[in-house]
Each structure stands twice: as C-alpha cells, then as structure tokens.
Amino acid sequence: MRQSKLFTKTLKQSPKDAVSASHKFLVQGGYVDMLMAGVYTYLPMGWNVIRKISDIVRVEMNKCEAQEMLMPALQSRGIWDETGRWDGALSDVMYQFKDRSGKDMGLAATHEEVIYDIVRRNIMSYKDLPFAIYQIQNKFRNELRAKGGLMRGREFMMKDLYSFHLSQEDLDVYYDKMIQAYKNVYAKCGLDSKVVEASGGMFTEKYSHEFQVISDAGEDNIIYCDTCDYAQNSEISKFKVGDKCPKCSASLKEGKSIEVGNIFQFGDKYAKDMKGYATDSDGVKKPILMASYGIGISRLVATIVEKYHDDQGIIWPEAVAPFKVHLLSLKQNEEAEKYYKILREEGIEVLYDDRDISAGEKFTDADLIGIPFRLVVSSKTGDKVEIKKRDNDKAELMSIEEFIKKIKE
C-alpha cells in the first residue's frame, strides 16, 4: 500500500480527552476515527489489525470445533421477556426503542437469547450434542459515559461463542478447553493473561471467569502473582499485597488490569427460562446446558497498544501489525519503487511511504504508526537498505534479498 494513497492522515494533536496511550496513538496514527464518544470507524489500517486479531481468534475457536455464523443486531422483545432480561439485567445497557409499527426493538449487547431460541428448535437428542457456535460482529451498549477510545465503547467488536451440553461434566471439559484457547489467543497477540474468578456481574450469578491483562490503563484491580499464574479480583480476594502466593509462596502484587475476556456457565438457567430440553441416550429428557465465552476484539486492539508503545508511538507485535514492513523512500523513489515491487511479489505486507515530505516527518510517522520493520532507502544506503526494528534502536545495512530471507525465517 502506498502511503500517499492511505486517505487518512496522521495527526499532530492527540484527542483532547485522551488519557491512555492507546486512545492517543490509535487516533493520531490513523487507525480509528471517532464519530461520537464510544463509537469509532476502523480506518483501513485499524481494520487490518482487527482482521489479524479476528483470524487469530477464528483459528483457536475452529480448533475447538466451533462453527462460525452471524446473528442479527436487531432484537425483538419477546425472547428477552422469556428470561426477564428486557426489563431486568439488560434494561440499562440495551438500546431499546420502538419501530414504525410501535413494536419494541432492541440492539444486541449479547446473544444468549437469540442462540438459545434457535437451539431449542433444533436440538432434540444427545446425538446433536455437544456443539459450539461463534460469531464476530459489533455489539451495542447504552453506556452513559463512554471514554478511552476503544477501551469501553457504545459499539464495539466482539467474538462471542456459545456451547451446549447435556451434562455438567461435558460442559466442564469444554469450558477448560476454552480457557486454554483464550490463553492461546492472548499469547499470540503478545499478551500475558491472568484467569481470575469473576465477581458476578450483570450477566450471571453462576460460575464465571475473567481474563485480565495487567495494565495501568485498566479499570479493574487484581491481586496476582508474577511468578506463577495465580490471580484474583481484588474485590473478592482474601489476600493482599505482600501476602504469600497460595500456589507458589512468592510475594503477591496488586495492580490495575484490563478485562480482555469473560466466560460464563449458565448451567440450566436458559433451559428453565426458555424450555430447552433434549433426550439423553436412555431416552430421558434433560435440560440443554449453556455456557458463553466473550472476547472484546476492539478492546484487545487497545490493550495491545497499552502494552506495546513508547513515547513516540505504537510498537505492534508482528502477528497483529497492519503491515510487516514500512518502506521509507528518502528522495530515492526509483530504488524504493523497485524494492516495493520485490517485497509485494514476495507476499510481504508493506506500507510504502512515497510521499513528498521531509525525512523527519517520515521517521516521526513511522514511529507513531509502529510497523515492526522500518526499511529506509536513501542516498547513503547504496545498493543496500537500512533496516531497523521498531522495538530496537540499532539499524543495519543489508541487501533486500538478505532482508527478505531474514523476515521469512
């Protein structure tokens, strides 16, 4: 992609309400554009990042034999009345309004009711179970105060997965498998996640876990051990800072954290509320148990930036970077065009700064945008190119062939 054709510009000013690095750099770098508080456009580079993370999520969900589909955002009131959530737990956060014919409508903040309605009409026996489905799409929450860029949105991108079982044992097995899948997703995104017991919340009173990433930009507080994986929500923990870790005896720490995932066991709540039953292998009618598993894809973008940045801008981990290489031409367009062509032919994703602006502006933008490999072509580089990793100060000269070999390793 030619940077001259990337229609949005980097911004010198950070958004006036920006308190976090992710909010500041995602807006200034041209990744997102705010329509109103908590509602953003994912600009082409931001959309690239969203797609990379979504594909990481898809691989892990598919490994757990979950099927992808897509449910609607528009909701009819009926199914939500069955579970009491229209007037209950979701009445505050669900956008609710009337259509032209005066019928109550809502916008989905979650999809348990929709999926369970499909399941009760399709699942008849143990032969159909267990199974899991998921979707990736925008969700809506009627937040009174939305702020922090992609951290807490009114419209935000989620992966939500729902699994169905005929026994608690079967549900437990899948739930544990999903915990591992979630850890894999975060690890591939360069994040170290802690699994903590959730303290309830609006969606369920049952068994539930949160995935937390330690970060000063977080809204939660956890007590955690950085020697082992022990962690608890500060609100419900009986331990405090300095206490010995119950698992490994190291000294416990406390810190702010970002919730990047949340999983729930609903057990037979939906079977009871919405009448979902199937026969087991003995012909006995049993409730269809459900669990839900959510990852905030857009929040994950922000979380990654919170962890990977410096004063100049973003430092994307390679797996989620919008491009792998940032090629800068310092008035050497003939050479640079040649390298741009070679890199693309090799299937390497490259952003090519072909703009007629100063070297200083190009370097500043490159640091802000944060693509892993910066590749400079100037009058000083001769038949070589200057390579610098975004997370490293050392630059080195090498031929384009050597570079391609290096990054394909």
Added chain:
Amino acid sequence: MRQSKLFTKTLKQSPKDAVSASHKFLVQGGYVDMLMAGVYTYLPMGWNVIRKISDIVRVEMNKCEAQEMLMPALQSRGIWDETGRWDGALSDVMYQFKDRSGKDMGLAATHEEVIYDIVRRNIMSYKDLPFAIYQIQNKFRNELRAKGGLMRGREFMMKDLYSFHLSQEDLDVYYDKMIQAYKNVYAKCGLDSKVVEASGGMFTEKYSHEFQVISDAGEDNIIYCDTCDYAQNSEISKFKVGDKCPKCSASLKEGKSIEVGNIFQFGDKYAKDMKGYATDSDGVKKPILMASYGIGISRLVATIVEKYHDDQGIIWPEAVAPFKVHLLSLKQNEEAEKYYKILREEGIEVLYDDRDISAGEKFTDADLIGIPFRLVVSSKTGDKVEIKKRDNDKAELMSIEEFIKKIKE
C-alpha cells in the same frame, strides 16, 4: 464438516409466509433462521455462502484500488442534520431513538454522511484524490412490512463503496470502472445483470443506475432486450413490449426483476452541504465530488437461489456454494470416512452426511441443500464412488482419485 455436527436441521415444512423459492429453500435448507420479519441469523452454511460472495466482491473492489474499512452502525444526529436527511429523505427508513442521556441516535441505512465527515477532515489537495473506500456490514431499514426472506430485510448485509474526485471527468471514469466491476461480481455469482438508468429514489436526484436481474420474484419491472444488454426501468421507458430494441433491433421484452445493486453520483451535493473542499494543482479550491456504490450481499444470496433451484431445492453455482462436495454414506461409513479424510487433505470443501438415517432422507436433504457434487458411497459402489452433479440427472462411477482430478481441472 460432518452433517451430524451441523447443529441446525433441514425442515420439512416451508415457512408459512413464504411465496418465493429463495425464502422457502434458504429456511428449509438450514441456511438462515428468522428472528422476526426481515431479521435473520445466517446459520453456518448460510454464513459460508455470505463469505464466498463477500470475497468475490472484495476481489473486484480491490482491483479498483478501493480500500476496506468499517464504519459504525450507531449514528449521531448532527451529521445527518447537515444534509437534511435526518428529518428528510431518511426519516422514515432510519431507526431513530434516544440514548440514556436523551441524545438522538440513529442506525445506519447508508454511510454517506459518516464517510464524508471523515473525508472533509482528511482530504486537503488533489494529491489525495481520487480514492475509494468500501465496507461490508449489516445495514438497517425501518421497513413497515418486511417479507420475502432475504429479499427485503430490516437488517441486511451490504457492500457500500464511496469514491471521491476533484473533477466530473475523473468521477465518470471511476463510475464506469465500477459498472464493469459490478458486472464482474454478478457474472461470478452466475447472474446475468442488466444496467438500467434509475428513476430517482430517496437517496439522490442525480445520475444513478440500478443493476437488475430478470426474475419473477422481483419487485421491479424492466423493459429489456435479451439479444443485447439494452434495458430500462418500465416506469421511465418510452418503449413497450414488442418494440424494436434501439440498440440491436431485436424485439423488446418486459419482465419482473430484482435490484441487486445501485450506484449514485452525488456530484457536489455533499461538498455544499458538509463543506468538503480541496485545492487542485493550480491552488484553486474545488468541491470534493462523491459517488456511492451499493451491492446487497444478502439479497444476492436470495437472487442466486431464485435463479438456481428446481422443485426439490437449491442448485448452487460452484463459486458461491457452501461446500463443493456432498459426501453421502449409505451404511458404508468405513469407506466414507476414508474418502472424507482424502477429500479434506486435498483441500476440498466437503459436507459429509454421516447421520444414521435412511438413504431416501439423505437424498432429499442433498437435493434441498444443493451442493454442486453429490458423492455416494454404498454397498453397490465397490471401490468406486457414485458422482452426480446437482444440475444433472446422470450419475457415474469413478475412483476417488479420478473424481479429485476431475474437480480440480
């Protein structure tokens, strides 16, 4: 994919309000599930079809150097007041409501206002132009009466593209390029499209074209020539059935048609309403011209089924089929499992009917679902498999290797 794990079932009953083949077969075949009139879940097989069509669209849009991004569904009133469409052209079809703080909100039926707001803040000179961006996402329309399955929805999937130019000549060039790209999309989906001059409509009074596919399930009427590509909307045509085609002198026909795309030249309307100007190469301030280009992805699914079906079910064109091969085991699971493994290792998308039901039920479902190649393994097929194309009555025996060679040709 094992059919035993495909959690939704085919249905014996067609939806009670179904008048069109696409509505009937997409629901009965397990492609979509209705939440309310005009609002559907795309079930796993339906989602497969949506993805295939979306990827065909992406290839053609990318060829026209358009960039993909994603704009939000939630809309703030302000930008829509600038163009007068909040109370005007879109007040009926846009879902409009208030959020918790009493602020006016809408759900996007289209995105001209959002994209133009981004453009006026980013595009400063001729160097930034022309350019085009697009997105694929669900749109919303507050329809009083939604019916016909995916044909006219309250929530439906669209590809919308917006192009920006500094001169009418430049806009015309891109507009023509896009007409060709649209024709390519429909052709790849197996549809013969007619380009007709549009008769206005709610979005614009300016230059506009519709893409129409002849079908009895359509809501529009066109006068067309089936010898050449001449066509006009019946409402505005000065010709009638039997008249000579003005292009090739063949006899004109009249027929119902489905609108599968719509493109508009807004000219400088948005530049005037929303104040979007850029300097040309002489330093003169000029209006940034805009055109919009829409394809209804979900309506396209229905249109394809209207054209490709018989009394038993759907007959998917290969390019958009949810799977390429439907493998049916008639009590020969050992052999079938082997073939299932081989086909998947060859990268062929296969739905494997491993269910413990009668041969008759399997054949009926295969015809309903409509996957291009049916492959039967029974006690009669020996070390071969029986191949039948969905659009052909002739079955033939061949080895699995011969079959793989054949479909990879």
